[in-house]
Amino acid sequence: MMLAIKELKEGIAAFYDESSGLWENVWGEHMHHGYYPAGSPPKSNQQAQIDMIEEVLSWAGVTAATKMVDVGCGVGGSSRHISRKFGCSAQGITLSPVQAARANELSGRQGLGESCSFQVADALQQPFPDASFDLVWSMESGEHMPDKRQFVHELARVCAPGGAVIIVTWCHRVLGPGEQGLRPEEESLLDRICEAYYLPAWCSVEDYRRLFEAEGLVDIKVADWSNEVAPFWAEVIKSAMTSTGIMGLFKAGWTTIKGALVMPLMAQGFKMGLVKFNLITARKPDAAQQN
Numbered sequence: 001m002m003l004a005i006k007e008l009k010e011g012i013a014a015f016y017d018e019s020s021g022l023w024e025n026v027w028g029e030h031m032h033h034g035y036y037p038a039g040s041p042p043k044s045n046q047q048a049q050i051d052m053i054e055e056v057l058s059w060a061g062v063t064a065a066t067k068m069v070d071v072g073c074g075v076g077g078s079s080r081h082i083s084r085k086f087g088c089s090a091q092g093i094t095l096s097p098v099q100a101a102r103a104n105e106l107s108g109r110q111g112l113g114e115s116c117s118f119q120v121a122d123a124l125q126q127p128f129p130d131a132s133f134d135l136v137w138s139m140e141s142g143e144h145m146p147d148k149r150q151f152v153h154e155l156a157r158v159c160a161p162g163g164a165v166i167i168v169t170w171c172h173r174v175l176g177p178g179e180q181g182l183r184p185e186e187e188s189l190l191d192r193i194c195e196a197y198y199l200p201a202w203c204s205v206e207d208y209r210r211l212f213e214a215e216g217l218v219d220i221k222v223a224d225w226s227n228e229v230a231p232f233w234a235e236v237i238k239s240a241m242t243s244t245g246i247m248g249l250f251k252a253g254w255t256t257i258k259g260a261l262v263m264p265l266m267a268q269g270f271k272m273g274l275v276k277f278n279l280i281t282a283r284k285p286d287a288a289q290q291n
Contacts, residue, residue: 012095016096016098016099017099026239027045028049030078031140034049048232053081057085060279061281068134071093071138072139072141076090083112083116088115089116090115091118092119093126100118103116104118124145124147124151126158130158131163133160136164136166138166140170143199146200148203152214163283165212165284168279170202170276170278171278173273175204209280212282217282217285221282222281224279236263237264
């Protein structure tokens with residue numbers, strides 16, 4: 001049963017308040033999948049996460065930014081990396097007060113306190129004026145959004161004309177011709193994942209494409225990087241089974257333990273082709289194109 005929106009948001013905030021410290025202790029400041037392309041030499045998981053940011057920017061054709069927003073910012077890892085790369089300012093939002101405070105703390109320690117700032121805010125009602133940012137970035141937060149239409153609307157609203165919108169998110173597979181929905185066993189698996197990770201109903205990358213089109217975004221491009229992230233969940237499970245991981249889980253509490261117990265289901269979902277790791281990018285038309 002899907003949670004009511006208020007309960008969902010409270011659950012998301014509590015989940016990340018409780019679990020973010022453990023994740024950072026084991027994996028570092030980047031709270032997302034790593035990039036492990038076939039045939040690449042061995043690398044650390046932390047390097048794979050940095051590579052993910054770099055590869056997403058390259059794939060989206062983003063070579064510069066002056067002001068970015070990180071929607072679902074975690075502890076600010078993407079914001080700080082991109083701020084250093086482009087010399088841009090970054091603002092991040094999260095539902096978790098613990099994450100926002102830690103993101104600001106880490107930015108100050110790393111000498112980025114003036115250029116990077118983070119606050120508690122709702123991605124569906126962002127506290128920014130229209131056309132505020134030339135890079136709108138969402139790395140693995142879209143799956144938490146109960147209203148995907150409003151989510152995309154807000155991303156487009158705060159994007160400046162000519163700016164880029166990038167979403168990297170978990171999706172379910174694209175439905176085949178004649179399919180009205182996912183199979184019952186697929187729905188059952190996703191429901192179990194949703195319960196543990198405080199997720200609303202899933203959608204496909206083609207659903208996102210339609211939402212981007214409805215907002216008038218142009219140069220829309222999508223990709224499926226499920227193969228490129230395939231080793232990730234095995235690595236997460238492995239890290240959870242270390243002494244540090246086990247002790248951290250028990251210290252963090254039941255919500256985090258429940259999330260850990262569901263990790264094999266994510267791996268199963270990827271293996272059966274149900275869970276997809278998708279990218280969606282587009283550009284907001286400049287003033288001349290809007291007229």
